[in-house]
Amino acid sequence: MSQIKVELLDSMGDDLAVVQAARVSFAKDAEAFDTVRDPKLINYLATHDHWTPFAHTALKFRVAAPVPIRTQCFKHKVGMVENEESRRYISTTPEIFIPDFFRSKPEGSIKQGSGAEHKDSNYWLDLYRGKAKECVKLYLEMLDDEVCPEQARFILPQGAIVNWIWTGNLVSFANFYLKRTDPTAQKEVKMVAELIGEEIKKLFPVSWKALVGEVK
Secondary structure: OOOOEEEEEEEEOOHHHHHHHHHHHHOOOOOOOOOOOHHHHHHHHHHOOOOHHHHOOEEEEEEEEEHHHHHHHHOOOOOEEEEEOOOOOOOOOOOEOOOOOOEOOOOOOOOOOOOOEOOOHHHHHHHHHHHHHHHHHHHHHHHHOOOOHHHHHHHOOOOEEEEEEEEEOHHHHHHHHHHHOOOOOOHHHHHHHHHHHHHHHHHOHHHHHHHOOOOO
């Protein structure tokens, strides 16, 4: 099982709620989702960037990912709010992200992204595991010797797993999904986006497909 995890904690709304928010402009309402008419309305809203009906929703997730992936996720601020665990207050043994393999640097002048599996991936994985284990050991020793947690955490590697609660609406998560499933996105953040997309698709099947471009 992957160390990168996404768990849906709570949600508000459904495809019908999106339709109701849109139809209030005409002083109309709907008690049930019309499977013929309402998908057309939702697709029209998404295609023409009438985004406000989609924003009358809420989705709350618990996410676990390495520090740099957390940072990439937190760059998405519009319509989002996050609260993460803090090692100023907790002293549990950190979990370190171990990739399946290390990837090669991309070819050419590209400054980000990666290529295929590195030819010496096993060597670097062994070294990575060892150094990360040393860092965690030193971190715990510092805490045992009563070094303040807010400084002891500096020794932890970027591969440390962070847990956070992440809340947003359909529009904000669709924006995140589209940017972070782009071919140039880092594989690990793409995994977060895809896991989130799978959960949202179950709750908002019509709206999600329209927002992420699967239906036009």
